[in-house]
Amino acid sequence: MDEAQAMDRALGLAWRGWGRVHPNPLVGAVLLRDGRVVGEGFHAEFGGPHAEAAALSTAGEAARGATAVVTLEPCAHVGKQPPCADALIAAGVRRVVYAIADPNPLASGGADRLRASGIDVEHGVGAERAEMQNAAFLHRFRGAGRPYVALKLATSIDARIADSEGRSRWISGPEARDYVHWLRAGFDAIGVGGRTAAVDDASLTVRGAVEPRVAPARVIFDRSLQLSPTSVLARTARDHRTIVFASPDRVQLGKALTALGVELEPAEDLAAALGALEHLGIGSLLVEGGGRLAAALLDAGAVDRLHWIQSPLLLGETGIPAFAGLASTPLASVERWTVVERRALGADSLLVLDREPCSPES
Ligand code: AOF
Ligand code: ZN
Secondary structure (H helix, E strand, C coil): CCHHHHHHHHHHHHHHHCCCCCCCCCCEEEEEECCEEEEEEECCCCCCCCHHHHHHHHHHHHHCCCEEEEEECCCCCCCCCCCHHHHHHHCCCCEEEEEECCCCCCCCCHHHHHHHCCCEEEECCCHHHHHHHCHHHHHHCCCCCCCEEEEEEEECCCCEEECCCCCCCCCCCHHHHHHHHHHHCCCCEEEEEHHHHHHHCCCCCCCCCCCCCCCCEEEEECCCCCCCCCCHHHHCCCCCCEEEEECCCCHHHCHHHHHCCCEEEECCCHHHHHHHHHHCCCCEEEECCCHHHHHHHHHCCCCCEEEEEECCCCCCCCCEECCCCCCCCCHHHCCCCEEEEEEEECCEEEEEEECCCCCCCC
16 A cells, blocks of 8 residues: 555545544544555544554554554644654654644644654645545634535425425435435534524434534524424424524514523624624534525625535426525636535435635645
């Protein structure tokens, strides 16, 4: 196995921490000696051993003289775990290859420390995929003033999210629905618009293969405060954190909701609500509709990633559009999104798109 293949392996291992490690990063590590894997590991649990330490412990003495291939720059700080740079030095690793620099000012500096002790250090291998994998973690250090926002849509070929009666169960098949539950597990919160919350009466919980360490909060952007106290969301607010944003003149009408444990927050507009979420501890948000909220977020430039599930059916002109009211853009000045993933989910197709292309090297 060469170093690029080892990085592929490390990136694959890192995904196994999905749902369990955020807001900390997904990290994988492989130890290579003479082209052979002598140890590997990943960050499995928030606050638990880092990927490098996990890999070193599987390698034991075989780590001496090995090359460590890691998806993130090894840390140099004492946090909940001791510094990985020191552990790699103590284990006698000869070379370290990492994908992207650690943006966390408290933890970074590992590369310099490794170099200072005579270790050969290289970075940039697998950088685009590592950035894709840790987009929400990287976003946290950019000071955007709002959470990382991903938009998930399940649509027909003609980009409808429901039929003309508003029925959307089910456009996509079981494999796509499993994917959505997997996806939800890695976010701090799941968001929907007020109308969608009222029409779908969904629970917005995670019911998939990955059990999240912390169940994502539910966030409802409900300017006119339509959420009924009898809705599933309101009735389960004591078990699952539920935040409702309504316009300041409507919040006093929500006493029945707050009595059920709903956190009711005033917000003049969407931008104010997104800004408030950061202060409420929500660093990443997966928005699942409806079309109006999706369009408003896109128009505001507040969508970082789009997970588009397209199903092989047509709902026609009076079906509910995926991006209702989206501002028109002349083709000459349109921005193109970057495809970061494309695959089949049963009969459906998944396309994952980023608004900003990943930087080629970090
Ligand atoms: C992780 N897992 O595998 C690596 C991390 O509080 P601590 O000790 O867990 O440190 C968290 C920071 O350590 C994290 O923000 C990142 O900068 C760095 N590297 N973190 O959670 C890992 N390698
Ligand atoms: Zn570390």
